[in-house]
Amino acid sequence: MSDVFRFDIAATDGAARTGAISMPRGTVRTPAFMPVGTAGTVKAMYLDQVRDLGADIILGNTYHLMLRPGAERVARLGGLHDLIRWPHPILTDSGGFQVMSLSGLRKLDEQGVTFQSHVDGSRHHMSPERSIEIQGLLGSDIQMQLDECVALPAKRSEVERAMDMSVRWAERCKTAFGDQPGKAMFGIVQGGDQPDLRVKSAEALKALDLKGYAVGGLAVGEPQDVMLAMLETTCPVLPSEKPRYLMGVGTPDDIIKSVARGIDMFDCVMPTRAGRHGLAFTRRGRINLRNARHAEDTRPLDEESACPASRDYSRAYLHHLVRANEALGGMLLTWNNLAYYQDLMRGIRQAIAEGRFADFMAETQDEWARGDI
Ligand SMILES: CNc1nc2cc3c(=O)[nH]c(N)nc3c(CCO)c2[nH]1
Numbered sequence: 036m037s038d039v040f041r042f043d044i045a046a047t048d049g050a051a052r053t054g055a056i057s058m059p060r061g062t063v064r065t066p067a068f069m070p071v072g073t074a075g076t077v078k079a080m081y082l083d084q085v086r087d088l089g090a091d092i093i094l095g096n097t098y099h100l101m102l103r104p105g106a107e108r109v110a111r112l113g114g115l116h117d118l119i120r121w122p123h124p125i126l127t128d129s130g131g132f133q134v135m136s137l138s139g140l141r142k143l144d145e146q147g148v149t150f151q152s153h154v155d156g157s158r159h160h161m162s163p164e165r166s167i168e169i170q171g172l173l174g175s176d177i178q179m180q181l182d183e184c185v186a187l188p189a190k191r192s193e194v195e196r197a198m199d200m201s202v203r204w205a206e207r208c209k210t211a212f213g214d215q216p217g218k219a220m221f222g223i224v225q226g227g228d229q230p231d232l233r234v235k236s237a238e239a240l241k242a243l244d245l246k247g248y249a250v251g252g253l254a255v256g257e258p259q260d261v262m263l264a265m266l267e268t269t270c271p272v273l274p275s276e277k278p279r280y281l282m283g284v285g286t287p288d289d290i291i292k293s294v295a296r297g298i299d300m301f302d303c304v305m306p307t308r309a310g311r312h313g314l315a316f317t318r319r320g321r322i323n324l325r326n327a328r329h330a331e332d333t334r335p336l337d338e339e340s341a342c343p344a345s346r347d348y349s350r351a352y353l354h355h356l357v358r359a360n361e362a363l364g365g366m367l368l369t370w371n372n373l374a375y376y377q378d379l380m381r382g383i384r385q386a387i388a389e390g391r392f393a394d395f396m397a398e399t400q401d402e403w404a405r406g407d408i
Pocket of ligand 1: 128129130131132179182183184223250251252253254255282283284302303
């Protein structure tokens, strides 16, 4: 396998781009949605199914995997790809976001984050260097810098402090990552809802000449229009020939509007988490299968879908499974939701390639607006 990491843009339509990221373990068609495989599994799915739905890459988490089974143990077992039997690209988040949202007793300073494991209470310290070392032990193809994501709303001084430190951590992560042909370390733009801080962060990371750039610090409680405004501020500053990854986003509407502003990659727990809670994403919007109105509805979620979970099972049966809290309910709805997300990404890529993305956006939003069938 060649040791090249490269991003080729095949077509653009306004600020939207479609193309492919080529890596030794495979090619990622963009815009891409990355199913979240937090602890080495996309919950309630077999990874063969995930692949068959069209996913080219999945996301893993440094925080979860360093705590259990442990980064050195994963390395001794041959790395994450062999362990979970996913030979395609894996992107790993650096752990900072998860530490701040999951762990106890955490302290963050220039050296890194110190925290207590939510698994067994053990204490850990993670520096930017250690985060990159862990991602290397896991065998990650795209490694994220360690950063500090500030929840919004936040004081400007807090946002600025975290943004400046994240830039310094990006420099340390670049040094720690070194030169790994075929792999990439992405910087993460911070700056909260402050346009000038977003520009400062993007300019500083651009100067590091990294292989890709994430837009972080969003999908943390701000309204969608604030998120989109930050993309309009940030994307034009980032190098157009490098991939742009919007972290933690989002709903289908978030995704389509973010693609229109220049984003190439997404990850979000929504399709998988919502599936486990009885929610189905469809071309006509969201359906809560717990609702009694589905109890005798013999229609499938979407008879036009290629996914068996969407096409072959009645809403009545899905309603029963959800109400009975049966594992199969979460499995089928997760399968349906990931199928819908990958179908949406495929439609987005085709529309951009054919220069009809604006029409595609309008048609898709009209279908959602028509509401539940
Ligand atoms: C659900 N919303 C969300 N916003 C995020 C923002 C960040 C961020 O700013 N930095 C890092 N490292 N990860 C982030 C993640 C986890 C990945 O999905 C986020 N997830």
